[in-house]
Amino acid sequence: MADSKALTTRAADFSAWYNELIARAQLADYSPVRGCMVIRPNGYAIWEQMQRALDQMFKDTGHQNAYFPLFIPQSFLAREAEHVEGFAPETAVVTHGGGKELEEPLVVRPTSETIIYAMYAKWIQSYRDLPLLINQWANVVxxxxxxxxxxRTTEFLWQEGHTAHATEAEAEEEARRMLGVYRTFMEDWMSMPVLTGRKTDSERFAGALRTYSCEALMQDNKxxxxxxxxNLGQNFSRAFEVTFQTAAxxxxxxxxxxxxxxxxxxxxxxxxxGDDAGLVCPPRLAQYxxxxxxxxxxDDERATVLEAADRVRRELAASGVRVHxxxxxxxxxxxxxxxxxxxxVPLRLEVGPRDVAAGSVVLARRTGGKKETLAIADLPARVHEAMDRMQAELLASALARRDSASIRGATKEQFLAHVEANAGLVYAGFCGRGECEADIKEQTKATIRVLPDEEFRSPEAPERCMWCGRPSVAEAVWAKAY
RNA sequence: CGGGGUGUGGCGCAGUCCGGUAGCGCGCCUGCUUUGGGAGCAGGAGGUCCCGGGUUCGAAUCCCGGCGCCCCGACCA
Structure with a gap:
């Protein structure tokens, strides 16, 4: 049965589709430890491409990489009140080492603010030491x-940038700059459109003054x-006494x-x-x-065809294409x-005896459309062209999908209908009160994803809170979320 | 932690009601024939039936007690 080889469709069961795709494409596997995953070579290759691109962007904006330890003294976490409250429930704690109980338990980092700012306290003395711009690639638990x-796995890989500045304005600028870097990466490399904006207090990082985020809409409209x-303000620098002497x-x-x-x-x-046939990887992030x-x-054909195919491979590789x-x-x-x-894999070239004889190859695109016969002579140019087009088309179609799943200026009734139908994003007025936000979440499961940045806002600012009718203080974007 | 489900070769399952010494599909290995959209045939390897105890001549199956995993609800990049 051909059907037994097909994935569950997205329409039939989105999360089954997601899991099956990962298994089929050998991106990851479940580990013997509950909640942890093994990232398999095919999946790790994608992460490596992401890392490469992001790392370059961090370097280009003046950051350096460093590495801080996995273990954090438990007391460090407790120094910033809101931070410990936010993370204590989800930390893994090491109580024994070398067969003996430790004097102070060690937390396996859930994030590294505390240990990093403890070190920054030693490294920073003067305004001349600022800004300090450091990133680390690490695992967290x-x-x-x-x-x-x-x-969402118990252990995951990420990068965490940690910077220190002389003024609040500089810190704010940095936080916004890096949000922009993420947006650029997501759009240009992942072909994934995102909304940027600010998080409400309930979704703010524990210990931050302000949290900004990039929000994307998935195909199931979550x-x-x-x-x-x-922007952490001085919350951690006060907790860890990270001080510096100003020019004055x-x-x-x-x-x-x-x-x-x-x-x-x-x-x-x-x-x-992704589609019902599996993963669709934008060319810039594809391993191959x-x-x-x-x-x-x-056997004769085999020899001829393989020789021709390998010639094509070498030519493409020489032109900078990752080809297999x-x-x-x-x-x-x-x-x-x-x-x-x-x-x-974005593009496939089929090379058979007829192609070899004609000096051509057949090009098939992962995103569909007719197969195309191309002359080998100008293949590298055509391949680059096809990749560039695919990269742009993926972004455009994801953007179109998001826009068609968004409604603006929604009334409470429209909001309820849209959310109930899992239809996507709702832009509407918000009174800014936590009670309203909590009420909405409880009744509908929808949360404010962001208070969008200006360029994403509706032409006309909403006047009233969509939920309670009080004056709106900001337009908000709601959705059910992962 | 509450509600529901489920544990049988690598994966997906049947067998359990009604006890008789484990089977199917996929995958894997070998050989031959194949190869322009998921190959065919033949042969083969692989299982403490989640664990412990009990009943029985005999337990995947019945009884008791554990454990794991999955799904749904309270936390989250």
């Missing part, structure tokens, strides 16, 4: 109750927080930011672009941008097509 591969950037000779506490994205982005990628599938019957020749024996070409489609 948060003892989650319910986990999903890539989206929102996903894809990245966050925090005064002593002041530094202003901090922190910002992060995680392997959750791989889950976002799956849910934004092109796979070449040779087609042959006889799938020369596996004993597997029919069709089986290879399905496998590579499931893994999301």
């Amino acid at each position: 948060r003892w989650e109750m319910r986990t999903r591969l890539f989206l 929102a996903l927080q894809a990245g966050t950037s925090h 000779g005064d002593l002041d506490h530094v202003w901090n930011t922190s910002w992060g994205v995680s392997t959750r982005l791989v889950g976002a990628l799956i849910m934004v672009h 941008q092109v796979v070449i599938v040779p087609i042959h019957r006889t 020749l799938d020369a596996r024996d004993g597997m029919k070409p069709g089986a290879k097509y399905y496998e590579w489609e499931g893994r999301g």
Whole structure:
């Protein structure tokens, strides 16, 4: 049955589709430890591409990488009141080492603000030491109750940037800058449109002054927080006595930011672009941008075709394309097509005896459309062109999907109907009161994803809170979320 | 932690009601024939039937007690 080989469709059961896709494409597997996942080579390759792009963007904005320890003295976490309250319930604690009970338990980092700012206190003395712009790539542990591969696991990989500045304005600028970096990455590399904006107090990072986020809409119309950037103010610098001497000779506490994205982005990628055949990976993030599938019957054909296919491979590689020749024996070409489609490879080239004779290859696009016969002569140019177009088209179609799943200026009734139908994002007025927010969440499961930045706001600012009718203080975007 | 479900080769399941010494599909290995959209045939490997105890001549199956996992509700990048 061909059907037994097909994935559950997105329409039939989105989360079954998601899980099956990950298994089929061998992106990740469940670990023997509850809530943890093993990232398999195919999945890790995507993360590596993400890391490469992001790391360069961090360097380009003046940051350096460093590494801080996995273990944090439990007392450190407790120094910032709101922070400990936020994270204590979900920390893993090490109480024994070397067979003996530790004098002070060690927390496995759920995030590294505390240990990093403890170190910054030693490193920063003068305004001349500022700004201090550091990033680290690390694993963190948060003892989650319910986990999903890539989206929420007990241990996950991420990067966390931690900066210290002389003024509040500089810290604010940094927090906003890095939010912009994330947005650029998500749009240009992941082809994933995001809304940027500010989080309400209830969704703010524990210990931050303000939290900004990038929010993306998945194909099941649930929102996903894809990245966050925090202006920490002086909350941690006061807790850890991170002080510096100003040019005027005064002593002041530094202003901090922190910002992060995680392997959750791989889950976002799956849910934004994936289709019923499997993963769809934007060319810029694909491990293999092109796979070449040779087609042959006889041994003679095999030799000729493989030689031609390898020539094509070398030429494409030389032009900067990540290309793989799938020369596996004993597997029919069709089986290879399905496998590579499931893994999301953007472009496939089929090379058979007829192509070799004609000096051409057949190009198939992961996103569909007719196969196309191309002359080998100008192949590299055509391949780059096809990748660029696909990269742009993926963004455009995701954007169109999001816009068609968004309603603006909603009344309470429209809001309820939209949310009830899992139809996507709702833009509407908000009175700014936590009670209203909590009430809405309890009754509808929808939360305020962001108070959107200006460019995402509706042309006309709402006047009234969609829920309670009081004057609106900000337009808000609601959705059910992951 | 409450409600529901489920544990049987790598994966998905049947067998359990009514006890008789474990089977199917996929995958895997070998060989031959195949290869322009998921190959066919033949042969083969692989299982403490979640764990412990009990009943019985005999337990995957019945009884008692544990444990794991999944789904739904209270936390979250």
